Amino acid sequence: MIAKENIRPGGRSARVQSSVHKAVRELLKEMDRSDLTIPLVATRAGVTPSTIYRRWGDLQELLGDVAVERLQPDGEPLDTGTGRSDLRAWVEQFVDEMSSAPGRALVRDVLATPDATNAGKCCSFTKQQLAIIAKRAEARGEPFADVDVLMDYVVAPIMYRILFDDVPAPAHYHALIDVVMPEQPQRTGLQVAAAVGSAAR
Amino acid sequence: MIAKENIRPGGRSARVQSSVHKAVRELLKEMDRSDLTIPLVATRAGVTPSTIYRRWGDLQELLGDVAVERLQPDGEPLDTGTGRSDLRAWVEQFVDEMSSAPGRALVRDVLATPDATNAGKCCSFTKQQLAIIAKRAEARGEPFADVDVLMDYVVAPIMYRILFDDVPAPAHYHALIDVVMPEQPQRTGLQVAAAVGSAAR
DNA sequence: CGCTAAAAGCAAATATTTTGCGTTAAGCCA
DNA sequence: TGGCTTAACGCAAAATATTTGCTTTTAGCG
Known part of the structure; x- marks a missing residue:
């Protein structure tokens, strides 16, 4: 570039x-x-x-450049009272944005760029948004999942499905959230994973 | 197309x-x-x-077409004796293939295609490979994770990182496998998720 | 305020993509 | 098998897009 x-x-x-x-x-x-x-x-x-x-x-580089700019979040995630509900609200908006036809096109433009810095920026945007939610939760004294965990277990499955498969249904991404931030943190990983599995179908 | x-x-x-x-x-x-x-x-x-x-x-469609063909697996996953080790072996090879420069280029070519059927095919290839491993494990009477769970919790995080971030380290993808297929299935989801979080850094 | 060089404009030279039309050869049916 | 139909290919001219050498503009700096 x-x-x-x-x-x-x-x-x-x-x-x-x-x-x-x-x-x-x-x-x-x-x-x-x-x-x-x-x-x-x-x-x-x-x-x-x-x-x-x-x-x-070339056109691809230009489109990638424009796409990164457009994918930049325009503000802090909404503060809805608790970290959990902040996360749910943010994920819902994230899915809507990324799974829309224009959103998917933007992501494709970002990934189509030969050098990986564009994609890296998008990843950083997402992490920053999640970090803000996490920090707020922490300030309130709430338990909250690690940002890397959220990236692996919430963001990644969503993006993977949007890019390679079908748009994830609300039931599915709600289940993804429940796994990393259970309301009662007693269930085992396998049980919860199984629950997500059934929601996915 | x-x-x-x-x-x-x-x-x-x-x-x-x-x-x-x-x-x-x-x-x-x-x-x-x-x-x-x-x-x-x-x-x-x-x-x-x-x-x-x-x-x-155009060139992009052609490259996408060629890329799908090249990403088609050339055989069944290696049979290493147990489902768990089959999975570990398969994931290792998958990461190697996808994170290499040519592998990344192939995936980008697949995603760059405007219509989504190419990406869908790649997703299917992966699911099929995992289904074979799962079926073998089942035949042996071993417990094994659901393919959808593996897609969300193992494949997706790996692909997301390869595409948007950095190539996942062995410690990281081993941890991803351990979450969905723990050797002792007693730990809670949160504890395991935390373990993955630390491996990711 | 003038210098220097990066970035933009212009236009000619190349390279590519598109398109109309003739030709070849699969697939099909008697 | 042999002829018919038509999708796919080849060719070449026309239309577009890309590259490039050179000139002009102007941001940044002493």
Whole structure:
């Protein structure tokens, strides 16, 4: 990737970047992504195609760049009173966003980028959101699952299903949450895992 | 996607398909994927570019098509005596394959395809392999985890990390297996989850 | 305020993708 | 088997997209 945010951030360069991003976002709403071309984006952004080629290389890189920006969370997770319900609310919104047609397209664009930094950023966004919820829970003195555990046992199954299989049903992701944050923490891992298994079908 | 396996499978059409696939595989070994073009593939395959455009649409579809084929498992999982060790062996191989540079590229190619059938196939391949291991274990009278549980709690975390984060370490994926198939099934889900959390760091 | 160099613009040269039309050869039915 | 139908291929021209060398603009800095 040629484009980095910290190279010549002021003035024209930044103006070009934002108008190109804006053009991509607009065009993506108006047309099929398979019909999107760099000359089209350039025209809409009021920029020469060669500028885009020089800065981003190809359409895939540009789309990846735009996608990461759009997947950036626009605020803190909702505070609903308890960590558990914060988590449930956040997961619900996460699934909705990621499983929608545009959401899936964004994720694909992020993953399609040859270098992995884009995907890494998305992962970080998610971890940060979960860390905020965890920190709030901790401040309230509530027990709360480790962020890495949540990534492995809640986020990963959801994303895997969205990407490779079918969109997970509410019953399913609720069950995923219940496993790592049971209301009565007495059941064994296997029993709970079995419960999730049945919810998955 | 225009190309489907069951349309005119015999004769010339099949010959073209296989020579194009072969050309892609060969060229991918010889050059960077970003330098690969359809005219190049066409020349190598001894075919007109327009044939490829008409059949596959664009390079991404073609690469996705080739990738699915290459991700197809070439046999049954190794029989190592017990279900648990079969699973451990299979997971180890799975991680190695998927986390290698070419493996990651194949998965990205599969996901980059606009329609989701390619990704679905890969998911099915994995489920089938696990089902074989599960069936063997069952035949031996061993307890064994449900395939859906394995997908959520072993495969998904592994794939998520490979795609979005870092390649999971052996300690980590061993811990994932231990959660769904503990040697002593007494520990609670939370305790085990905590153990995985620490292994992840 | 002037210098330096990174980034943008422009346009010509290349490379690719698309498309219309003729040709080949599977698949099918008598 | 032999002819018929049509999907798939080949070819080449036209339309687009990409690359590249050179010029111009302008951000960053002394």
